[in-house]
Amino acid sequence: MAGVLTVRDVLYLYSAARTAYDRFFDIGCNPEQARNAAALLLWLDQCNVSAIHHLPGLSPTAVSMVAAEANSVLECLRQPAPVVPAIPLISALCQDGDVDPRFFAFHQDLVVRGVADILDGVGALIFDEHLKVMLRRYETGLVGNPPELAAPYSCRPVAVPEDCRSMFITFSRGAPMEREEIFDYFRQKWGDCVVRVLMEKTTGGTPPMYGRIIFRSEAFVQLVLNGERLVKITIRHRQIWLRKYVPRPAATQGSGSE
Incomplete structure (x- = not known):
């Protein structure tokens, strides 16, 4: 055509x-x-x-x-x-x-x-x-x-699984963060780029030590890391470390919650 x-x-x-x-x-x-x-x-x-x-x-x-x-x-x-x-x-x-x-x-x-x-x-x-x-x-x-x-070119991006557009995050001991703080940090800087933020499931009031950010596309993960394995970001004077999310075997999953 x-x-x-x-x-x-x-x-x-x-x-x-x-x-x-x-x-x-x-x-x-x-x-x-x-x-x-x-x-x-x-x-x-x-x-x-x-x-x-x-x-x-x-x-x-x-x-x-x-x-x-x-x-x-x-x-x-x-x-x-x-x-x-x-x-x-x-x-x-x-x-x-x-x-x-x-x-x-x-x-x-x-x-x-x-x-x-x-x-x-x-x-x-x-x-x-x-x-x-x-x-x-x-x-x-x-x-x-x-x-x-x-082949004809389609301008529609190819959908990728959530795991491919996710980042694993860890917090400093004694300096936990609310999921809303992480969500708001990226939303205020980059607009509507985050689907949701998951946090470690804990008991007895123990603060989470890690979590997971799911972005709307893989490109946001690439732009956060920009070729580095691990990056540090400061949010309200507290630090978080981010790296590309690597899913664990199904038998050991269950680290995050909605």
């Missing part, structure tokens, strides 16, 4: 984002950091901030600086108080010559939702290694057009 985008079309349309990812990975970013940084630059490009198109012509040193600046933006997105990131090179690369870094600190919800939408949507194709290899093998489309590339 005329006008329907294929997977091949999408990969070509967002080739600049794939190039950015490859360059970030080549200078030492781990895959998740490279993916998040490229998604951030793609979102900026969609907002007419076109730094991403300069990546192919930059030296490895300059690419490393762009990656560091992008990660400073991603870091500020999870901070409890607005922290203005320093992004002089990204700002200099933009056609308009200026990007106000205060925007990222004070509009975290807008930035996070925009980057998350990319990671959940076109990012599933852009950063797929199998599709990259397939596209190179059949680049022209004149000789062979495998079903993976010829």
